[in-house]
Amino acid sequence: xxxxxxxxxxxxxxxxxxxxxxxxxxxxxxxxxxxxxxxxxxxxxxxxxxxxxxxxxxxxxxxxxxxxxxxxxxxxxxxxxxxxxxxxxxxxxxxxxxxxxxxxxxxxxxxxxxxxxxxxxxxxxxxxxxxxxxxxxxxxxxxxxxxxxxxxxxxxxxxxxxxxxxxxxxxxxxxxxxxxxxxx
Amino acid sequence: xxxxxxxxxxxxxxxxxxxxxxxxxxxxxxxxxxxxxxxxxxxxxxxxxxxxxxxxxxxxxxxx
Numbered sequence: 001x002x003x004x005x006x007x008x009x010x011x012x013x014x015x016x017x018x019x020x021x022x023x024x025x026x027x028x029x030x031x032x033x034x035x036x037x038x039x040x041x042x043x044x045x046x047x048x049x050x051x052x053x054x055x056x057x058x059x060x061x062x063x064x065x066x067x068x069x070x071x072x073x074x075x076x077x078x079x080x081x082x083x084x085x086x087x088x089x090x091x092x093x094x095x096x097x098x099x100x101x102x103x104x105x106x107x108x109x110x111x112x113x114x115x116x117x118x119x120x121x122x123x124x125x126x127x128x129x130x131x132x133x134x135x136x137x138x139x140x141x142x143x144x145x146x147x148x149x150x151x152x153x154x155x156x157x158x159x160x161x162x163x164x165x166x167x168x169x170x171x172x173x174x175x176x177x178x179x180x181x182x183x184x
Numbered sequence: 185x186x187x188x189x190x191x192x193x194x195x196x197x198x199x200x201x202x203x204x205x206x207x208x209x210x211x212x213x214x215x216x217x218x219x220x221x222x223x224x225x226x227x228x229x230x231x232x233x234x235x236x237x238x239x240x241x242x243x244x245x246x247x248x
Contacts, residue, residue, distance in 0.1 A: 005238065005242060008238070009230065009238070012230055012234065013225070013226045013227065013228065013229070013230060014226050016225050016226060016228070016230070017222040017223065017224075017225040017226025017227075018222065018226075020221075020222075020225040021218070021221050021222045021225070033234065034233075034234065034237060037234060037237060037238065037241075038237070038241065041238070041241045098217065099221065102217050102218065102221060103221075106218075117218070118218070118222065121215050121218055121219065122218050122219045122221070122222035122223070123222065123226075149212065149214065149215065152214050152218070153212070153214045156214055156217075
């Protein structure tokens with residue numbers, strides 16, 4: 001039987017992959033990964049050897065970011081504009097256009113759609129596994145994934161095609177979302 | 185719009201249940217991008233700070 005530590009090391013890269021895809025702010029993503037690692041270690045007695053450690057870790061990661069965003073949301077409401085600007089600033093530093101557009105589009109998705117999409121479409125979980133992790137029915141994951149896919153395709157299509165209104169700053173469209181888009 | 189070298193079997197529109205999770209990314213350029221974004225990071229070795237953190241956790245345990 002593999003030592004807990006070795007198995008943990010084997011699956012942490014997947015946790016990083018998820019976190020960096022789910023959360024576009026790299027520093028925040030790294031915080032999520034670190035907290036997940038610490039929680040996993042602290043709770044290692046609860047892990048049953050031979051079961052799916054990757055799924056177990058994702059469940060922990062999920063709990064970490066749910067409580068994290070609950071906290072964060074309050075802060076965002078407090079600082080509003082400043083926060084939006086600094087997020088745009090950070091986003092600008094990472095990667096080329098295609099990646100930025102993808103990250104921007106992902107950020108538009110509701111959390112539960114984004115997580116479902118990444119678990120199934122990128123991290124390699126089956127609908128059943130993703131359902132187990134998220135604590136919902138497999139059918140719910142399926143519909144979240146398909147809605148997320150459709151929305152993502154739509155958003156990326158918009159970005160490629162008629163990029164008009166948002167970018168040129170139509171006054172009617174100015175709002176938090178537009179400000180973020182305009183930054184790119 | 186190429187979505188990779190098309191797999192010979194499985195009609196794009198009507199691909200039925202079995203390997204649907206796989207199919208999600210195989211047939212769709214957007215999903216391909218998403219997968220690439222994820223794989224980029226997931227294929228990197230763990231950064232030093234995480235390794236150090238784990239070593240520290242491990243050591244705390246041993247000295248107890």
